[in-house]
Amino acid sequence: MQHLHQKMSENGALPRRGKVLTVDTMNVNVKKVDYAVRGPIVQRAVQIEKELKEGVKKPFEEVIKANIGDAHAMGQQPITFFRQVMALCTYPLLLDDNKFPEDAKNRARRILQSCGGNSIGAYTTSQGIDCVRHDVANYIQRRDVGILSDPDNIYLTTGASDGIVTILKLLTAGEGRTRTGVMISIPQYPLYSASIAELGAVQVNYYLNEEKCWSLDISELQRSLQAAREHCNPSVLCIINPGNPTGQVQSRQCIEDVIQFAAKENLFLMADEVYQDNVYAEGCEFHSFKKVLFEMGPEYSSKVELASFHSTSKCYMGECGFRGGYMEVINMDPEVKAQLTKLVSVRLCPPAPGQALMDLVVNSPQPGEPSHQTFMKERTDILSALAEKAKLTEQILNTVPGISCNPVQGAMYSFPRITLPERAINEAKAKGQAPDMFYCMKLLEETGICLVPGSGFGQREGTYHFRMTILPPTDKLMILLNKLKEFHQKFTQQYS
Template identity: 55%
Template sequence: MRHLFAAPFFLIRPCLFSFLSVVGLSACWGHFLSSRWKLFGYIPNIWILIKCSLKYVSYCTGFVLSGCLKSPQSAAHRLRIPLPMSIRHTIACGGRLGARLSRESATVGLTRRWSGCRSFATGTMAAGPFCSLDDVNKNVIKLEYAVRGPLVIRAGEIAKELAKGEKKPFTSVIRANIGDAHAMGQKYITFIRQVTALCVYPELMKSPDFPEDTKEHARTILGGCGGGSLGAYSESVGVEVIRRHVAKYIEDRDGGIKCDYNNVILSGGASEAIKSVMELLNRPVDGKPVGVMVPIPQYPLYSATVAEFGMHQINYYLDEPRAWALDIPELARALEESRSTCIPRLLVVINPGNPTGSVLTRQNIEDIIKFAFENRLIIMADEVYQHNVYAADREFHSFKKVISEMGEPYNTMEMASFMSCSKGYMGECGLRGGYCELLNFDPKVKAMLFKMISAKLCSTVHGQAVMDCVVNPPKPGDPSYELYSQERDAVLSSLKERAALIAETFNSMEGFKCNQVQGAMYAFPQLELPEKAIEAAKAAGQAPDVFYAFQLLENTGICVVPGSGFGQRPGTYHFRTTILPQTPLLKEMLARMQEFHQTFIKKYQ
């Protein structure tokens, strides 16, 4: 008896569900009757719809009487009402059927509609996907990442075709599209691999093949891990002892300027930390999105993240004739033009530059800091190539050091800087290690970032261990120091030679202009394309630089990234190539390019 008194209290929610589901079925009927009057010529199908409707109403009634408890069968048992199947499942099926049929185009054949009705009438779920592109986050659809775009996909296809024995004008694919050092033949640093091997498999500590200092490094790292294992979760912001080592590295790099390890976050590569900071500060104001000032050309991570988070990209152009310098009047122009459409909040600076290969002077950095301070912008200093400086007249200046040395009021402004184990002389891209240092952030704001990061648990602890090897390398006198310094210097010296070689080669080619590769791992030459080539690109439905890059790939096997993927001034055409292929392969690559370019120019002259 008490179940009967309780039943009315359970009727409100099921009634609402029933109403919504009836709306779905009504939409289904309305679509049929409005778009297919010849429906009535199909008597069997009418019977299916009637049967479908009767079954639907009976189950809705059963659902209401069931009391809408967590288990409809349980409720039915209590009310002595037998149910042949899950009422919730039926309601979901009916609602989904109505929604699907009501939005289908009138050009879609009747077969699909009848199969959906038959499925419902017989108690089975209609076949087909439950989501389509219409259900995907529109910001994700908008997102583009040129470094791994269609050219790279095609390069992979060509490599497979070559492996199957297909004949091409070349015998191998050269992937110059991405800064993946080890994939291009760069040797790993022995010290890094020895320490991480010991961390992954501590039993190796017993082996005499590992220098004692590598074992001590591994013991220190494992001592900071839960259970002494690299397989344990770390703190969300990273293993404390590694963060302390990062802080010490920053202090030494910047001439003793204090770094608090509590301001250091370890991340899965620099990219993860960059996205976290951008997400943290993505708070629109009065309907206006947050504006992010991004250099053009830029690393596509920033444009992709801006799109993903629904932010507004504020493009400022680097000055190509002045070795890709950052021009303050250009910053001011971009900022003022954006104020009506967004709330400018972040200023991205990549130094050394990707894809430009530029290195900012200290004076240029000071000017940028003053501009950011005057306009209340938070600087995001992407400094992952800080070990990669080749030009004799340039050196790396960290934004933190310059801000600190400028004194009041600049040394109180917020800034986030980023570093990675993927670049430099290490090239450990796949192990995903990086860090972020927060400077002068409000403790409450920092706490929100730490809370957000905690939802991701932690970055890969293996990557954190690699980062420890980068910031805490062997010291003079350590058993590993001599080999470590030889390997490090050999990598950087070779990169310096290749940087000079690639710029010299491009500048010797007709229609090419290439700035000196002062740092990082890329060249970004500008090329003049004949008008006929531009017309051919339009006919192919491609941007001119994309057309050139595809022709280069199909005829030489060389994969580069068109300048339009990074951004460029209107009317100019570029591409980015890495300097990472080892010298013999780089020379082969440049020879292929020269031959192709001559043929291309003659064809479209």
């Protein structure tokens, strides 16, 4: 006690010390994390929305957010069947209500019977509700035309993001030159660069070929791998197909080449396939990595380690807020798999409503069931509207001098290239801003349109882009594209 009294100052207060947690003492890896999709542009957009509500006069009436693939926020209506079953699961007394179709009630009963105490509010097993994992495995088998899927290889996740980060966690090891290198496409979805930074792994860039509609060249993978081996241990290759932010759909041949490359170079493959239903361009088709792997025969299918990911957030569902997803792991070492199961158990379980929703995606109404017709109509309408908007976006952007846009073959985004005048580039650099960030910020302030600069996704040195979603309703998308066209012409004149 005596000692403590001495340490106290005259007036009985503890001596003044700085905070324990400061920017200097915090985890350095967290400071390296950057997530452009919700970066400074979006924060400013939120501020502008507040200003508009407070009556501040702007040259526009509303902010149009085309920065993130959030379908319902953009006005897309939820699938009726999904919401009926979710309502029944959340409030089971509705099971006695005759307004709900029988197939919705049957799905809800089956899900609830798999939950502790028949409640979706109970924890589930860490790997996910058993019957949901079985349904996911059956869905994969149907999708991949008979290639078997084992429910024990399925892990339900909090959106696909959670699964991707978990696998990267398992893979990250070593120090210095033995530190894990993670090969990611440039442009990429910033979840990858952010997770790599947070985990202290090494980001290894390979560039997609913009001139060939953002295709992937094996020679570029080879170049990237060889360069990386000088300073780290590249051991994982990440692929996003259909592509985000670039909207390309990989051909079967390309996937085969990638698998051969991974086998030859002994790389773990991660296939992010959350846009698998979003394929619009003629002649394009979604091929899952798993299906191609098994069709290549046992030389590959018994050897190549693969984790593939899917989610409730994209495709026609757009149910981002439920945070539902799954991953399937193939050829994972059994001892590592035990470690994976341990790792996910620390987080207890993914949200049960997200698991239930994932179940409905993989076990949707079948022909002969009362909800089938409505479900198919809603699904088709959403995907057809997206296909139409993909075409519209490409066509209108390509009429603007100084903007060139590749076909949006799939996913939900266009990633056009913009030519910026030298003066604008210099002014941006003087402000310490990336030139396309400068462009997007000006666009937001003058038109209310919120896009993400290409620099947030990565791009070849000296090129500039932005990513915009094709999700706004067609009439709003037209307004957005025409405003963008006007702005670009004005911007170019102003800085020429």
